Amino acid sequence: MSPDRTEPTVPSERPASAPPDPDAGKARLRRWQAATEWPLTGVSLLFLVAYGVPIAFPDASPDVRSACAGVLALTWLAFVVDYVVRTRLAPHTWRYVRSHPLELAVVVLPVLRPLLLISVVLRLNRANAVRLRGRVVRFAVAGTALLVLVGALTVTQAERGVPGASIVNLGDGFWWAVVTITTVGYGDLAPVSPAGRVIAAGLMLGGIALLGVVTATLSSWLVERVAAGPDDDGPSAAPGAGGEAAVGMVSQAQVALLVAEVKELRGEIVASHRTAAPPEGTGARDAPRDDPRD
Secondary structure, eight states: OOOOOOOOOOOOOOOOOOOOOHHHHHHHHHHHHHHHHHHHHHHHHHHHHHHHHHHHOTTOOHHHHHHHHHHHHHHHHHHHHHHHHHHHHSSSHHHHHHHOHHHHHHHHOGGGGGGGHHHHHHHHHHTTOOSHHHHHHHHHHHHHHHHHHHHHHHHHHHHTTOTTOSOOSHHHHHHHHHHHHTTOOOOSSOOOSHHHHHHHHHHHHHHHHHHHHHHHHHHHHHHHHHHHOSOTTSGGGSTTSSSOOOTTOOOHHHHHHHHHHHHHHHHHHHHHHHHHSOOTTOOSTTSOOOOTTO
8 A cells, every 4th residue: 555645735825805895985084074074164263263363463462473373283283184084094095185186285385274264165065054055055155255254364464564565454455355256356456466466366266156156056046946837836836727837847746636636537437337337147138129020
């Protein structure tokens, strides 16, 4: 007999680790966004106050200025942490970075920190949002107010102390911002510094965009009203109340009423057929014949 030979042991193959589930990553990212929604909104508003106080009160004490600078640093750090966490939770990190260039620019360049105020508009727009039109209206109102406020603050900070500047205080900044965002352009106040002109260009584009949002919202509302026709509870909505409804203006209540009437008529027809049918076992042969002798 041949000696027993030990079979070579084949190392067991470990199951390959499953790739990360993108849906799970998206769910974690959504949970993080929901958890930080209101806290970051409060941080954004705090940033707005700390940013605006030294501009509105240029003669503020050094302690107030130091406190505002500390608040600005802390709020910027909070947004840095939020951005890092979002990139870690996103299923595709680089895709998230590419799709959020503004947040990346704000984090990398602290000089762009005033752009963090845009997040206030976005967060207030997402909060308490019920209907699409309500979200659009809130976005337009909040966006207009914040654009005017941010434009006034930033242009005042950029123009203050510049030789030949016509915007020297916050009141001038507010007047210029209102005139610019409404595309009126009186020309009595205009920025002369490069930073001020960049701010002016951004405010002009923002005003045009908000005007387009308001116009589109009003147009969609009018189209919806025309397509819906008269109110269902109005006198003209009742059938036969003076004229037929045009095609495409039939309400759901009228359709339900028509279906009920069709069902009722069908039941009456079936009942009449059953009543008119001859009894079972009878037919034409059972009918009395005429006597030919008569």
